[in-house]
Amino acid sequence: MVIELMKSHASVRDYKDQPLTRAQVHELVEAAQYAATSHFVQAYSIVWVTDEDKRKRLGELSKNPKQMEGAGAVFLMCADYNRLGHAAKLQGEDIVFDQAENLLVAVTDVGLLAQNLALAAESKGYGICYIGGVRNNMEEISKLVDLPDGVFPVYGLTVGVPNEANEVKPRLPVEAVLHENEYDEAKYAEILPAYDETIMAYYAARSNNQKTAKWSEQMATFLNKPHRPDLKDVLAKRGYLFK
């Protein structure tokens, strides 16, 4: 049943006007926190944005106005070493979190938390969407919700009662993703053109927003240039110095 739930996932970007209650949000966040966490650091925080003006501004800054204003709940899923600093201070210690390791740990902790939250929400009949667009203006968004040193939003997550039903997109075949004992690049020569056909057929047949596009075309066009080149400096200002 859990597996069927996972395989039914499609992002929802249009929600009914039914805000989640505090109790509903509490239940989802609590479940999410039981995900594994590296060395039990729990290096994450969630900012639930309920204020209308802030949601409007967040919509502008993340370039996702419809979801940020219309979802049943808007969360900023944040990497957080700040609270760990407070914990260490109780023991008279300072923490160090300026290594690449700390970034990997926090982004991973947020990922496991977020996917639990997303799936918990979907199990209740809600739709969800991750919003990478918060990294478009990470610094301004961090200021908007008063994030202190050591905290940054990795992505947003919107949750709500779906006002649309999207078809599930075909993923890469398992054999493209799963390697046994050694990584096998050679197999991509056959697998990727076949997957391009699968995706073309999916786009041509789906009920809305039909188009003609191969996966490899989309990836080539998207990844042939640098993305968000300012991000390293913004992360450094938040204390993540990539040492």
Add this chain to the structure above:
Amino acid sequence: MVIELMKSHASVRDYKDQPLTRAQVHELVEAAQYAATSHFVQAYSIVWVTDEDKRKRLGELSKNPKQMEGAGAVFLMCADYNRLGHAAKLQGEDIVFDQAENLLVAVTDVGLLAQNLALAAESKGYGICYIGGVRNNMEEISKLVDLPDGVFPVYGLTVGVPNEANEVKPRLPVEAVLHENEYDEAKYAEILPAYDETIMAYYAARSNNQKTAKWSEQMATFLNKPHRPDLKDVLAKRGYLFK
């Protein structure tokens, strides 16, 4: 039911000698792939390590011999821009993935995939454990399984039939993790000492490995020094240059 499953999570480090079959692994990986992925990049690969010698060596390199040799399945959960490079080549393009943004995207994609895989496994009665220890010797482990440019193991994931039942660890209270509209550091002064008491009581009462320790003590001792300071250079060798 999904929420109850999440809240029953405790890492399993001791497994019965019952390897997962290929069909079982296939089912878990397929479900995991339906997690959301940034711009549909699917920037992940999984190396399933079945070879006995490699599992032994992986146990030494990750400093987790018991799990790496004893689990029903051992996975290296990898960030992967290599396959995306192959996809773009089909279109005559080269990709760029040397920005901090690309690292966040890949580590996030792996996190959502991994948590789906973990939860899918737990829904089938398996136990799981994430192994951050693969970052102790990331370069040698990458060579052990022939990871090409653009691919690195973010962590391991072991899965198997549990040979132990561990109590669920109390997480931070929801109010410590959930902020509304603005991040509130002030609340930690009350919440963290109270959580220290919760954790002390948990460690004192649990059925095995009883001890006396506060969460803040553990965090202070763990985080008062840099961790894995070589990691940035290893990531750079894999093509993640933190530009």
